Amino acid sequence: MSKFPKDFLWGASTSAYQVEGGWNADGKEPSVQDVKEIPEGTTDFKDAVDHYHRYEEDVKLFKELGMKAYRFSISWSRVVPNGQVNPEGIAFYQKLIALLLENEIQPIVTVFHFDLPVSIAEKGGWENRETIQAFADYCQVLFDHFGQDVPLWQTINEQNVMALAGSVIGTSQKSMKEKFQENHHMLVAQALVTKRYHEGNYPGKIGPAPNIASVYPASDKPEDQMAALYMSALRNWLFLDAAVYGKYNHNAWHLLEKIGAVPEITDEDQDILSSGTCDYIAFNYYNTMTVSNYYEKEVKIDQQSGFGIPGFFQVVENKHLPMTEFGWPIDPEGFRFTLNEIYSRYRLPVLITENGIGGKDNLEDGKIHDEYRIDYLKQHIEQMALAIEDGVEVLGYCPWSAIDLISTHEGITKRYGFIYVNRNEEDLLDLKRYKKDSFYWYQKVIQQNGLE
Ligand code: BGP
Numbered sequence: 474m475s476k477f478p479k480d481f482l483w484g485a486s487t488s489a490y491q492v493e494g495g496w497n498a499d500g501k502e503p504s505v506q507d508v509k510e511i512p513e514g515t516t517d518f519k520d521a522v523d524h525y526h527r528y529e530e531d532v533k534l535f536k537e538l539g540m541k542a543y544r545f546s547i548s549w550s551r552v553v554p555n556g557q558v559n560p561e562g563i564a565f566y567q568k569l570i571a572l573l574l575e576n577e578i579q580p581i582v583t584v585f586h587f588d589l590p591v592s593i594a595e596k597g598g599w600e601n602r603e604t605i606q607a608f609a610d611y612c613q614v615l616f617d618h619f620g621q622d623v624p625l626w627q628t629i630n631e632q633n634v635m636a637l638a639g640s641v642i643g644t645s646q647k648s649m650k651e652k653f654q655e656n657h658h659m660l661v662a663q664a665l666v667t668k669r670y671h672e673g674n675y676p677g678k679i680g681p682a683p684n685i686a687s688v689y690p691a692s693d694k695p696e697d698q699m700a701a702l703y704m705s706a707l708r709n710w711l712f713l714d715a716a717v718y719g720k721y722n723h724n725a726w727h728l729l730e731k732i733g734a735v736p737e738i739t740d741e742d743q744d745i746l747s748s749g750t751c752d753y754i755a756f757n758y759y760n761t762m763t764v765s766n767y768y769e770k771e772v773k774i775d776q777q778s779g780f781g782i783p784g785f786f787q788v789v790e791n792k793h794l795p796m797t798e799f800g801w802p803i804d805p806e807g808f809r810f811t812l813n814e815i816y817s818r819y820r821l822p823v824l825i826t827e828n829g830i831g832g833k834d835n836l837e838d839g840k841i842h843d844e845y846r847i848d849y850l851k852q853h854i855e856q857m858a859l860a861i862e863d864g865v866e867v868l869g870y871c872p873w874s875a876i877d878l879i880s881t882h883e884g885i886t887k888r889y890g891f892i893y894v895n896r897n898e899e900d901l902l903d904l905k906r907y908k909k910d911s912f913y914w915y916q917k918v919i920q921q922n923g924l925e
Contacts, residue, residue, distance in 0.1 A: 475922040476858040482579060482869025483919040484542030485535070485891060486827050487524070488586035488630065491878040493548065495525030499561035502554030504588035505598075509643035518879045522894040523904050525565065530906065531876060532572050534892055538912060539919035542579040544826050544871040545569075546586035546630065553611045555592045563618055570622050581871065582623045583682055583826070584612055584666075586630040587644050587881070598645070599655035605662040612666040620675040625868075627682035627755045627826060628663040632656065633712045634684050634776045641775045642881040649734040657736035660715045664749030667716075671749075678752035681716040682826050684776060685709050685756040687811040691765035691789050700766040700786035703728055707782070708762070710818070713754065717819045719747030728785055753868065754815060757827035758853075761807035763791040775882065777801045797849075798832050799887055805852035812860035812867065822866040828853055829873035831880060831887035834909065841893045841909040850911065854924055872915075876906070891915055 490496075490506040496519040497503060507519050524531055535543055551562035573580045585608070589598055593607055612628075629635075636656040639645030645652060663681060670679045688705040690697035706724035714722040729735045762779045764786040774780050778800070779788030794802040808828070815823055830849040834841045850872060861867055877890035884898050893907040918924060 476861050477923045479922070481922060482542040482824070482871070484540050484544055484581065484869055484871035485538070485875035486544040486871040486873045487875050487878055488546040488583070489548035489551070490521065490586070490588040492521050492876065493525040494520040494523040496520070498525060499565070500554055500559040501548065501562060502550040503591050504548065504550045505591060505594050506588045506643055508591055518884065520901055521879050522877060522896065524876070527904070528569050529572065532576060532578070534906060534908070535578060535875060536576040538891060539916050540578050540875070541919070542581050542869055542871060543573055543875065544581035544583065546583040547615060548588055549585060549611050550588065550590035552614060554590065556607070558614055566619065570619060574622060579625070580623050581625045582615070582619065583627040583630045584615055585628065587635065587642055589644070599658050600651055602658060605658050605665060608662040609665045609669060613669060616670060616673055616675060620673060624677040625824065626670065626677060626679040628666055628679065629659055630682045631684045631757060631776070632659050632681065633708055637708065637780065638774050638776055649732055653729055653734040654736045657738060657742070661742045661745050663716065664719065664746045666749070667751055668745065668749035680751040680753045680755050681712060682755040682757065683709070683712040685713070685758060685811055685815060686777070687761045687807055687814050689761055689763045689791065691763050696766040697764070700764045704762060704764045704786040713815070713819060715746060716751045717754070717821065719750050728782065731784065732782060751821070753822045753824060754819060755824040755826040756815065757873070758808050758811055758825060759828065760794070760802040761791070761804045761811065763789055765789050797830050799883065803830070803849060805856045808853050809856040809860045809863070812857065812865045813863055816865040822868050824868040825857070825870045827871065827873040829889045831883070831889050833886055834888045834893060836893060836895060836907060839907055841907060843909045843911045846909070846911045847914045850915065851924065854918065858923060
């Protein structure tokens with residue numbers, strides 16, 4: 474008997490700037506991702522994998538894969554370039570959503586995934602309070618057009634990563650003080666649109682989509698327990714406490730005070746925060762973190778490698794965990810643990826909006842043998858099934874990614890998809906789509922409503 478509920482949302486995920494291309498097509502304004510410096514040795518990624526022009530073919534493949542849901546993001550700068558509603562931008566998502574529904578694939582929409590419009594960034598981006606209203610206006614356009622058709626919404630993808638590792642993903646390079654003021658504005662913006670969504674009585678649910686990683690203490694030393702508590706407060710609970718309770722986490726607040734990074738909060742902000750709380754929790758999971766109490770050491774920072782705050786914690790290597798080809802730990806049990814930790818803190822249904830492994834795939838005679846991806850996903854699905862047995866209410870699973878797309882900072886060399894796209898770092902080649910071995914494997918998982 475399957476451990477997964479009958480209506481479990483087996484899906485897969487992408488984001489607009491990483492998959493679409495068409496970066497200046499039909500009235501789209503560039504986003505910060507289209508103008509960021511590109512890594513040395515690579516060329517232009519703005520064309521991504523050209524989903525904008527090939528979405529029909531892609532949705533056909535999603536259908537063949539058996540996807541019950543597709544989690545994607547809408548590009549703000551396509552829908553509201555330079556503050557003006559763009560009918561062609563709306564039309565693209567209208568067609569995409571209609572096609573998904575026709576194919577019985579539920580659209581799951583993230584409204585903002587790292588791609589702030591340049592015109593807003595030029596006015597100070599999230600540091601500028603006015604961006605809160607701009608975001609709320611943009612979301613209202615989305616709710617007006619798609620509110621009846623989209624059952625699950627996420628406000629902001631990985632706000633915690635933007636705050637803590639923004640320099641790597643090309644969203645921000647600022648001081649902690651500035652970053653946490655930006656972060657505060659994002660929290661208020663999220664609460665404001667959540668409130669508006671509820672007031673509009675749309676038929677779906679809305680929630681945040683942070684990157685959540687349980688944090689292990691490096692040893693049984695009491696100081697390391699405290700280090701883990703503090704890292705989790707700053708990296709995880711600050712974002713979920715705000716979304717679920719409309720309040721700052723007390724440990725995170727204390728840490729921000731100590732490092733001189735508390736944001737300015739008005740009474741109105743506080744009212745908005747507490748009146749716009751979420752209906753469910755979407756989150757991305759790649760791996761856990763392990764920390765000790767702080768010691769001086771440079772660490773590589775990206776979404777998953779963690780970081781340190783003097784006097785509080787320092788990420789250390791966990792020797793029990795294998796690593797991916799790109800240096801991220803692999804921790805399937807940590808997935809079960811993280812699911813349980815979130816659910817016992819908040820008691821809200823959860824949706825996994827990302828989970829997956831990036832690697833270098835090779836096309837040989839039209840085939841891609843990505844056994845390593847099957848292994849990774851299999852282990853994570855097993856642990857998710859155990860978490861469901863533990864009692865966690867899981868709405869669905871949308872691994873990253875439905876189709877190959879551009880990594881946040883490692884080009885197309887680091888691939889995640891079930892579908893291979895024939896392009897490389899330098900050249901778009903023919904952009905032809907090929908089904909990987911993992912495609913056939915996941916198709917079977919979905920057919921069986923879980924692993925046998
Ligand atoms: C998450 C982001 C995604 C995605 C994924 C993989 O942090 O939400 O946009 O890219 O990580 O990361 P990367 O592309 O750096 O390998």
